[in-house]
Amino acid sequence: MIVTAKDLVHKYFNTDEKGEVIETITALDKLTLDIKEGEFLVILGHNGSGKSTLAKHFNGILKPDSGTLIVDDLDLSKEDNIWKVRQNVGMVFQNPDNQIVATIVEEDVAFGVENLGVPQKEIRQRVDDALETVGMSDFKMHSPNGLSGGQKQRIAIAGIIAMKPKCIIFDESTAMLDPAGRKQVMDTMITLNKTYGITIIHITHYMQEAVCADRIIIMDKGKIYLEGTPKEVFKNVKLLKSIGLDVPDTTYLIYLLNQDGFDFDSSILDVREVVDAICNSN
Amino acid sequence: MPFAIQTKDLTHVYNQNTSFEKKVLDNINIKVEKGEFVGIIGHTGSGKSTLIQTFNGLIKPTEGLVLINGETKFRDKVGLVFQYPEHQLFELTVYKDVEYGPTNLGLDEQEIKKRVENSLRLVGIPEKIWQNTPFSLSGGQKRRVAIAGVLAMNPEILVLDEPTAGLDPKGRDELFNQLQYMHKNLGITIVLISHSMEDVAKYVDKVIVLEKGKVKYCNTPKEVFKNVEELEGIGLAPPQIKYIIKELINNGIEIDENILTVEEAAVAISHYLKNR
Numbered sequence: 001m002i003v004t005a006k007d008l009v010h011k012y013f014n015t016d017e018k019g020e021v022i023e024t025i026t027a028l029d030k031l032t033l034d035i036k037e038g039e040f041l042v043i044l045g046h047n048g049s050g051k052s053t054l055a056k057h058f059n060g061i062l063k064p065d066s067g068t069l070i071v072d073d074l075d076l077s078k079e080d081n082i083w084k085v086r087q088n089v090g091m092v093f094q095n096p097d098n099q100i101v102a103t104i105v106e107e108d109v110a111f112g113v114e115n116l117g118v119p120q121k122e123i124r125q126r127v128d129d130a131l132e133t134v135g136m137s138d139f140k141m142h143s144p145n146g147l148s149g150g151q152k153q154r155i156a157i158a159g160i161i162a163m164k165p166k167c168i169i170f171d172e173s174t175a176m177l178d179p180a181g182r183k184q185v186m187d188t189m190i191t192l193n194k195t196y197g198i199t200i201i202h203i204t205h206y207m208q209e210a211v212c213a214d215r216i217i218i219m220d221k222g223k224i225y226l227e228g229t230p231k232e233v234f235k236n237v238k239l240l241k242s243i244g245l246d247v248p249d250t251t252y253l254i255y256l257l258n259q260d261g262f263d264f265d266s267s268i269l270d271v272r273e274v275v276d277a278i279c280n281s282n
Numbered sequence: 283m284p285f286a287i288q289t290k291d292l293t294h295v296y297n298q299n300t301s302f303e304k305k306v307l308d309n310i311n312i313k314v315e316k317g318e319f320v321g322i323i324g325h326t327g328s329g330k331s332t333l334i335q336t337f338n339g340l341i342k343p344t345e346g347l348v349l350i351n352g353e354t355k356f357r358d359k360v361g362l363v364f365q366y367p368e369h370q371l372f373e374l375t376v377y378k379d380v381e382y383g384p385t386n387l388g389l390d391e392q393e394i395k396k397r398v399e400n401s402l403r404l405v406g407i408p409e410k411i412w413q414n415t416p417f418s419l420s421g422g423q424k425r426r427v428a429i430a431g432v433l434a435m436n437p438e439i440l441v442l443d444e445p446t447a448g449l450d451p452k453g454r455d456e457l458f459n460q461l462q463y464m465h466k467n468l469g470i471t472i473v474l475i476s477h478s479m480e481d482v483a484k485y486v487d488k489v490i491v492l493e494k495g496k497v498k499y500c501n502t503p504k505e506v507f508k509n510v511e512e513l514e515g516i517g518l519a520p521p522q523i524k525y526i527i528k529e530l531i532n533n534g535i536e537i538d539e540n541i542l543t544v545e546e547a548a549v550a551i552s553h554y555l556k557n558r
Contacts, residue, residue: 014415014418023418045450046450046451046452046453047420047421047422047449047450047453048420048421094448148325148326148327149326150326172448175447175448176447176448177326177477178324178325178326178477178517178518179325179477179479179517179518179519180325180517180518180519181325181326181517182477183519205448205449205450205451205454207451208522244450244451244452244453245450245451245452246451248522249480249521249522249523249526249544250522250526252544253523253526253544253547253548253551256544256545256548257548257551257552260548260552262552262555271522271525271526271529272529274526275526275529275530275533278530278535278551278555279530279533279534279535281555
């Protein structure tokens, strides 16, 4: 297991001008979750369901009020462990412009790995490899300024890969990108997962991006509301809509046809499967 | 009647006469009619945000003209909602935040009150949270409060830059439904930039596709989204349902190739299957 979380509770407090608590929001409510090494996990949930709060626990940005959290065999309640965990669990945030620190692409990618105290020669190698992996080698000597959102996110990812992490968390990293940028980042995630075995935890509002996951967890009110493979999760069209989520067009089309008296397999996800099912129906 | 928005040979060049010179808008000629609901799509760097900032004079054309209601002086006619407008909330209460703009117009108290209340109701913010701090609201609510602040200025034309980025599907639907309500019932002209092709296909009257600062398409969603390969080629993705429809037609299912939404597709497929 890369992550073992048990009974995690995290509360936010709203205070008035005098500093007295006027509202308590339970962002995580005794949440228990295991994530396997090498897994591609997608976390879905409406705004305020606790997704980002949860993700920010995995590398110690936030601390639970109670419960235990073991990441990469290290107990995160011990202060010393937080820095060790961060070397192995990287995070890509939503806004590409907030994550770039250097004025040249390759310097930006080198920033994290330099701070690990890796020998100079190896840094060179790791930076080159990381840029190759995200398909940005041609931009090595460019300024990050003129890059598109998708390209900037890939630079941020390269900076993490250079640190050779076991796990990368994407906290709505595709939210600000155009369709092409979204696809670039999704393709990169899939490569990292399938080719390099890196555990991926992806938080998103785009249901389509969850289709390639090994497992989806749906969060609502700080708890896991539903979990399973994409096929198992998305067939619950009504339930998902009732908590403010959506399903891919493919699943929704099949759902509407079944409402109209047809009897298609409700777990269909892919365009090809839909077309085959409709063409072969009698 | 003059057009709500019209551009004539609009060109904008950033950093003119320097080595960083870049033409971001290249000879744009578009017309938006009064009361129209228009979507602008295009990949990052295609000039969308620059274009809409010329609509209220934040960016001046290097060449060409922007006419609002046929005139060249217009900042108060167009309300512009930037990306992530909730980052601009600053007041102690929701009500005060929306009040800020109209108060600075020097309107009388009655008028201000009327505008603030109308705007908040229009975006669906319940009265019981008007006195709360805006920072305690959900992402979708904050964004709607920010939009209310722009509406309270009584713009004739509302222009929004990616209003649904980062919102969950429900927040996305709610916001689009509210925009559609304003468009249909109040006759406000709405122009918005979106990366969500499904939403553009579903709600707008007209789509403008920008590529490298030029208008590539300007037509109804049905017509524009017919160009599946061309749109893909410029980094856009037509709604997924278009791919299903296309494949079905290729496999001999006789349905209308212009279908744009899942709901329409379900009706058409069901009709076809039951009647063959």
